[in-house]
Every structure is written in C-alpha cells, then in structure tokens.
Amino acid sequence: MKNIDSKSHLRGESIYLDDIPELQGTLFGLVYNSPIAHAKNIKINYKKAKELSGVIKILTYKDIPGKNQIGAIIPDEPLFAESEVHFIGQPIALIVAESERIARNAKKLIEFSADELTAITDPKIAKKNKSFILPPRTFKLGKIEKGKEKSEYIIKGTSETGGQEHLYLETQGSYAVPKENGALTLYSSTQGATSVQKITSQILGISMNQIEVDVNRLGGGFGGKEDQATPWAVMVSLAAFLLKKPVKMILSRHDDMRMTGKRHPYSAEYTLGLSKDLKIQFYEVEFIQDAGASSDLSPAIMERTLFHAAGSYFIPNTKIKVFSCRTNTPPNTAFRGFGAPQAFFALESAIQQAADEIGINAYEIQYTNLLQENDEFPYGQIATQVEAKHSWKVANKFFSIKKQFEKVRKFNNENTKLKKGIAITPLCFGISFTNTMMNHARALVHIYQDGSVGISTGAIEMGQGVNTKMKQVATHIFGISIDKIKIETTNTTRVANTSPTAASSGADLNGNAVKIACTDLLKRLKQTASEILEVKSNKIKIIDGFVYKNNIKTEITWNKLINTAFINKVKLSEKGHYLTPEIWFDKTKEKGHPFAYHVYGTAISTVTLDTIRGIYDIDSVEIVHDFGQSMNLLIDKGQIEGALIQGIGWLTMEEIRFDKGGRLLANSLSSYKVPDINSVPKYVKVKALKTKGHKHAILKSKAVGEPPFIYGLGVYFAVLDAIKAYNPNFKPDFVAPMTHEKAFMSLSRK
Numbered sequence: 001m002k003n004i005d006s007k008s009h010l011r012g013e014s015i016y017l018d019d020i021p022e023l024q025g026t027l028f029g030l031v032y033n034s035p036i037a038h039a040k041n042i043k044i045n046y047k048k049a050k051e052l053s054g055v056i057k058i059l060t061y062k063d064i065p066g067k068n069q070i071g072a073i074i075p076d077e078p079l080f081a082e083s084e085v086h087f088i089g090q091p092i093a094l095i096v097a098e099s100e101r102i103a104r105n106a107k108k109l110i111e112f113s114a115d116e117l118t119a120i121t122d123p124k125i126a127k128k129n130k131s132f133i134l135p136p137r138t139f140k141l142g143k144i145e146k147g148k149e150k151s152e153y154i155i156k157g158t159s160e161t162g163g164q165e166h167l168y169l170e171t172q173g174s175y176a177v178p179k180e181n182g183a184l185t186l187y188s189s190t191q192g193a194t195s196v197q198k199i200t201s202q203i204l205g206i207s208m209n210q211i212e213v214d215v216n217r218l219g220g221g222f223g224g225k226e227d228q229a230t231p232w233a234v235m236v237s238l239a240a241f242l243l244k245k246p247v248k249m250i251l252s253r254h255d256d257m258r259m260t261g262k263r264h265p266y267s268a269e270y271t272l273g274l275s276k277d278l279k280i281q282f283y284e285v286e287f288i289q290d291a292g293a294s295s296d297l298s299p300a301i302m303e304r305t306l307f308h309a310a311g312s313y314f315i316p317n318t319k320i321k322v323f324s325c326r327t328n329t330p331p332n333t334a335f336r337g338f339g340a341p342q343a344f345f346a347l348e349s350a351i352q353q354a355a356d357e358i359g360i361n362a363y364e365i366q367y368t369n370l371l372q373e374n375d376e377f378p379y380g381q382i383a384t385q386v387e388a389k390h391s392w393k394v395a396n397k398f399f400s401i402k403k404q405f406e407k408v409r410k411f412n413n414e415n416t417k418l419k420k421g422i423a424i425t426p427l428c429f430g431i432s433f434t435n436t437m438m439n440h441a442r443a444l445v446h447i448y449q450d451g452s453v454g455i456s457t458g459a460i461e462m463g464q465g466v467n468t469k470m471k472q473v474a475t476h477i478f479g480i481s482i483d484k485i486k487i488e489t490t491n492t493t494r495v496a497n498t499s500p501t502a503a504s505s506g507a508d509l510n511g512n513a514v515k516i517a518c519t520d521l522l523k524r525l526k527q528t529a530s531e532i533l534e535v536k537s538n539k540i541k542i543i544d545g546f547v548y549k550n551n552i553k554t555e556i557t558w559n560k561l562i563n564t565a566f567i568n569k570v571k572l573s574e575k576g577h578y579l580t581p582e583i584w585f586d587k588t589k590e591k592g593h594p595f596a597y598h599v600y601g602t603a604i605s606t607v608t609l610d611t612i613r614g615i616y617d618i619d620s621v622e623i624v625h626d627f628g629q630s631m632n633l634l635i636d637k638g639q640i641e642g643a644l645i646q647g648i649g650w651l652t653m654e655e656i657r658f659d660k661g662g663r664l665l666a667n668s669l670s671s672y673k674v675p676d677i678n679s680v681p682k683y684v685k686v687k688a689l690k691t692k693g694h695k696h697a698i699l700k701s702k703a704v705g706e707p708p709f710i711y712g713l714g715v716y717f718a719v720l721d722a723i724k725a726y727n728p729n730f731k732p733d734f735v736a737p738m739t740h741e742k743a744f745m746s747l748s749r750k
C-alpha cells in the first residue's frame with residue numbers, strides 16, 4: 001500500500017500550516033532576538049519600532065500573565081529574555097504587526113545595548129568551568145580492572161562528531177486563533193501537541209482545557225519539532241490571547257537556522273581493551289555533550305547515549321559517563337537517533353583504531369563481538385530475539401562481504417589515482433522512550449452511521465507515513481477497505497495527554513491504541529451480526545466489507561451491519577488506551593528493562609576516492625535490515641533510505657560552525673551543505689531480514705524511523721579505508737564530518 005499522502009503531496013494539495021486560510025484581521029509575529037551571545041543588563045529601546053505604522057504591539061517578558069518559562073525537563077529557559085541573554089538568536093520580544101513586512105521593518109528600528117560577557121562556545125571549556133546542565137551520569141557493567149587484566153591490546157583515543165541542522169522543508173511556525181471566554185485554538189507544526197498545549201497554558205496562566213492544539217501534518221520534523229516547535233506557538237498564543245486577534249508566525253529559513261538548536265555535538269575519550277582472540281574485554285568512555293544555552297531535551301538525549309554506548313556488541317566490562325555542558329549557542333535538541341549515533345561513532349572509532357593498531361580489518365573485531373542471545377546490556381536488560389549475527393550472515397550471503405573486501409583490495413593494488421574503501425556498520429537500536437512514563441498512547445475511533453470511519457490518535461504525520469500505518473491497522477482489524485477510513489488531524493481535544501511523536505515509537509504506541517479501540521468495536525459489531533444471523537458471535541467474521549457466518553460469505557455488508565447497529569443503539573465510538581508492557585528503569589541503580597525491543601541490521605558501504613582531488617563517490621550501500629514483519633515495506637524502505645542519506649550528510653558534509661563570538665557561520669543554504677542528488681550513493685539496496693517480528697511491535701512490524709540513521713557511519717569509515725589505501729602513514733583523528741577538503745588533506749598527512 002502506498003503512502004496515503006503521496007497523491008496530494010505530488011499535486012501540491014497537501015495542507016501544511018501555511019496553507020491554512022487566514023482569517024480576516026490576522027496579525028503577524030516576528031521574533032526580535034539577541035544579536036550577541038552572552039550579556040547582562042540588556043537595555044532595549046523599542047520606541048521607534050512601536051511608532052511605525054502597522055505595528056500593533058511589541059510583547060516582552062513583562063506581558064506574560066503566567067510564568068516566563070518553557071523548559072520542559074529542567075526549568076532553565078525563559079520564553080523571552082529578561083535581563084540576560086545566553087545565545088545569539090535568543091528570543092527577546094515578539095513584534096506583532098499587520099504584515100510580516102511591517103514587522104521586519106520595525107525590527108530594524110529596535111536598539112539594543114548590554115554589558116557583554118564572555119561567550120563560551122567550546123563545551124570542553126564549559127566542562128572545565130563545571131558549567132553543567134545536570135550532574136554527569138554513569139552506566140556500569142562488570143569491572144574495568146577485570147577487563148584490563150584480560151586484555152592483550154589496550155587502545156586509547158578520542159573522537160568527535162558535529163552538530164546537524166534539521167532542515168525540515170517546512171520551517172517552524174504556528175497560528176493562534178482566539179475563541180470565546182479567553183480560549184484558544186492553536187495550529188502548530190509540532191511533533192508534541194500536548195507539550196505545546198501545556199507550556200502555552202503555563203505562560204498564559206490558564207488551564208490546559210482552554211487550549212486546543214491541532215496538527216494536520218508537518219513538512220518534516222526529524223526531532224527538531226519535538227520540543228522546539230513550542231516557543232513560536234506560545235508566542236503567537238500570547239499575542240492572540242492579549243490582543244484577541246488571530247496571530248500567525250512562520251520563521252524564515254534564516255531565522256529558523258539562527259534561532260533553533262541542532263543535533264548535539266559530542267566528543268569522546270575512550271579506552272578499549274581486547275584479548276588475543278579479539279574479544280572486547282572492556283570499554284571505558286567519557287562523553288562531552290554540547291547542550292547549548294539551556295537544557296531542552298539534553299538530559300533525555302544524554303540518557304540515550306548511555307543506553308547505546310556499547311553499540312551492537314556485548315562488552316562484559318563497561319563504564320560510560322556523559323557530561324552535559326552548557327555553552328552560549330542555541331539549545332541543542334532532539335534529532336533522529338537522539339544521542340545514539342554519537343555513541344555508536346565513538347565505539348566504531350575505537351574499534352577502527354584497535355584494528356589499525358593490531359593490523360587487522362575492523363570487521364574481524366566487529367563480528368567477534370556482536371551481541372548474542374541472553375547477553376547483558378550495560379543497563380541490565382537481557383538481549384533477546386537478537387538479530388545481530390543473523391543480519392550480518394544474511395548480508396554476507398546476499399552481498400558477499402568477503403568477496404567485496406577482496407575486490408576492493410584488488411582494485412587498490414591495481415590503481416593509484418583512484419582508491420576504494422569499504423566498511424561494515426552493525427546496528428542495534430532500543431525502541432521505547434527511555435523515560436518509561438512516556439510510553440503510552442490513545443486513539444479515538446468513530447464509526448459513522450453510513451459505515452465510514454474516522455480515527456484520531458496522538459500520532460503526528462511528518463512524512464514518515466504513520467497515518468498510512470494507522471489506516472492499515474484499522475482495516476486489518478475491521479476487515480474493510482482502506483477508503484472507508486479517514487485519519488483526522490492530531491488534536492488535543494480529541495486525544496489528550498499525548499507523548500510527542502518521537503523515539504520511533506509513533507506507530508507502535510498509537511497503532512496499538514487504534515488496535516484496541518477497533519477490537520472493542522468489532523466485538524460489538526459481531527454481537528449485532530450474531531443477532532441478525534442467529535449464530536454465536538464467535539462464528540462471525542468480517543472480510544473485505546462482508547459479514548461471514550461460519551466462514552461463509554453472507555449478503556450483509558459492512559454498511560448494512562453498521563446501519564443495523566446504529567438502529568439498535570449500539571455504541572459506535574471507542575477509545576483505545578495502550579501502554580508498553582514490561583518496561584521499567586531504576587535510575588538510582590541505572591539498571592532495568594527500558595526497551596520494548598531492539599532493532600538490528602548490517603550495512604556494507606563502499607566508496608571510491610580520487611587521490612588527486614580528494615573527492616569521493618559513494619559507490620554502494622547495501623543493507624540487511626530487521627523490519628520484523630513490515631506492515632508496509634514501501635514506506636519502511638523509504639525510511640531507511642531517508643535516514644541513511646541523513647546519516648551520510650551528518651558524517652560527510654554538514655558542518656555547524658560558530659565563530660568565537662558564538663555567531664553561526666553556516667546560517668543559510670548557501671553556506672550549509674546537505675546531501676543532494678550528486679552526493680547520494682550510486683546504489684542503495686535494502687533487504688528485509690526474515691524474522692518473526694516482535695510481539696510489542698505493531699502487528700509485529702518493528703519501529704523504523706530513527707535506527708537506520710546509524711548506517712550512515714559506514715561511509716565515514718569506508719572513506720578512511722580508502723585514504724589508508726593511498727597513504728599508509730595516515731592516522732585518522734576520528735573527527736566527523738569527513739568533508740572532501742578533509743579527505744584531501746588526509747592524503748598527504750603523516
């Protein structure tokens with residue numbers, strides 16, 4: 001089944017926030033934000049701006065009726081700066097005007113002065129200053145000392161990964177419409193409808209039931225709208241609430257890149273020990289996470305780093321520590337993978353370095369240490385239904401790993417201008433919000449008297465196809481065709497207290513809620529059918545829109561059945577509530593069973609490097625992926641391809657740089673390079689691993705959104721491999737991204 005949105009997307013008929021018809025009298029918001037990275041005693045003169053014709057109001061923290069606070073985990077982030085600013089782009093005021101153009105002109109008339117303070121942009125300096133978001137956390141398994149005793153090789157090193165701009169096609173935005181008695185309807189391009197509702201209520205000092213948040217779909221979120229869609233929604237709400245007028249704001253690309261946080265840059269210092277037979281005996285690692293100016297989701301991201309530090313391997317003795325450091329840059333936030341890719345990169349770097357020092361290929365260490373059934377993760381969960389070796393073996397069978405390595409070696413023996421490189425990337429990703437209490441969802445299903453069905457859930461469609469999957473679940477349970485079902489907008493008055501659509505768990509959580517609601521409805525409908533047909537209800541089935549009695553098709557259609565049920569006053573609406581069973585985590589011991597299940601896979605990446613110019617092409621990425629029993633391979637393969645390219649972009653070309661004063665240097669698409677059609681692999685093949693699936697995955701179809709981002713790592717290590725083929729003296733620094741410039745410089749480096 002195709003993505004239900006593909007037709008309207010292709011015709012340009014899909015409705016995004018900016019496509020909502022504007023009500024008469026709609027006003028426009030524009031954020032006035034800090035021009036400097038760190039200062040106190042800020043003084044701002046709005047006089048001239050206020051006098052400009054068409055400017056309605058300039059709102060500052062003084063206009064907030066509730067609390068000037070938007071921090072979701074730790075209350076350390078004001079909506080509008082008061083006397084201090086902590087990053088360039090930090091919101092200070094909202095200019096509300098009759099048009100966006102007037103607001104832009106007004107912005108130029110605002111005068112800013114302040115006592116400038118030193119801006120810290122290096123998280124290592126922040127660490128020295130003990131400027132932490134929260135105390136560091138440590139996960140431990142076994143004893144490092146014991147691992148050391150057993151180690152023949154001990155490798156010490158460092159690695160670094162950079163930030164990443166989300167670059168959702170639809171920038172951040174929101175539209176607030178006042179309703180009677182001070183209530184509001186709020187359209188927001190957010191992954192977290194309830195977060196928007198809750199923070200808005202706190203800022204306005206009104207209760208949550210006064211605020212209805214409605215989301216049709218997003219033009220991409222990638223984590224960037226899990227938390228950071230909130231401030232813009234809150235600002236227009238504040239304006240609409242105070243002015244009693246509809247207020248809209250859509251960030252320009254430049255403002256979006258300047259004001260919003262990105263993927264967290266990380267650095268790592270590691271020690272890895274291996275015995276003679278290449279078994280990893282211990283891994284000790286310390287991460288520094290660059291959180292930016294406030295906490296945002298950094299504590300949760302820190303946690304996912306801890307959970308994924310051992311990658312796809314069993315390591316009997318581990319010690320993993322993460323420091324979350326405060327810097328004067330925009331608060332970094334959720335981004336596909338959520339701290340796990342950074343952890344994977346450090347361990348794969350350590351393994352690569354070990355292989356180089358021992359003089360073997362990294363895949364020997366990788367394969368030797370892959371997770372197996374009943375191995376223990378550093379957080380105490382026991383690995384079950386492990387597909388690590390399985391996916392590797394299937395990859396070997398279909399994509400001939402050994403032969404490909406030989407081919408690369410042969411090519412490199414025969415060529416000097418061009419060198420090839422190859423690398424393997426094993427994947428193991430935990431599914432569930434690491435904050436256990438977030439793993440629940442609800443769905444509301446109405447069957448209308450004409451037989452059509454309307455479904456509301458807490459899931460937000462952002463291109464990942466979750467709405468298509470919700471439809472599939474309902475058709476599967478009801479036994480009716482897909483065109484009888486409509487997926488409604490995500491709306492906090494229909495489905496309340498939602499978790500954000502994130503952690504790749506949107507389909508699992510909401511799909512299971514849909515399943516529960518539909519199953520309850522079906523039970524009642526079978527009862528109705530059993531009364532019509534005078535047979536026990538367990539003899540009734542609905543297949544392709546017809547009622548079956550004792551497995552024989554009757555003349556009773558779905559529509560007829562619904563009509564009869566309606567006349568009989570049967571309840572045709574149902575709510576489903578689902579919570580992930582079995583999961584728990586004890587933070588005092590840092591042990592538990594936090595994940596419903598894990599997703600596995602193996603990728604093989606090959607590249608060809610031009611040793612004169614330093615540029616490289618990605619020849620192929622071949623993947624064996626554990627989808628479980630995919631309910632929609634077309635969508636799921638699309639997710640793999642998208643995540644792979646996004647991962648490749650992060651590791652090969654995307655560079656977030658700030659100057660010493662905390663100014664973002666790559667703040668537009670002319671200076672920030674993302675993968676285009678010329679930089680994607682020439683050949684991508686995704687093969688589904690045959691498995692039973694997992695009982696906690698919706699219809700045994702495993703979560704797919706974030707895990708394949710990790711496959712991008714292979715390209716980085718394949719380029720290293722190609723560089724080494726040309727320059728045997730080359731010692732990698734394991735700093736990503738491996739840009740073409742960097743590859744070029746590495747060719748001559750000692």
Ligand code: MTE
Binds near residue numbers: 223505507639642
């Ligand atoms: N795919 C598209 N097209 N657009 C997106 O914004 N976000 C990713 C992933 N795939 C995203 C996407 C991220 S970060 C997550 S967590 C999941 O989708 C969320 O959706 P799911 O839980 O339904 O998989």
Ligand code: LUZ
Binds near residue numbers: 503
């Ligand atoms: N958000 C969150 C997430 O709050 N907790 C998580 O575990 C998570 N994981 C991935 C993406 N977003």
Ligand code: MOS
Binds near residue numbers: 336501
């Ligand atoms: Mo995804 S980073 O969980 O929104």
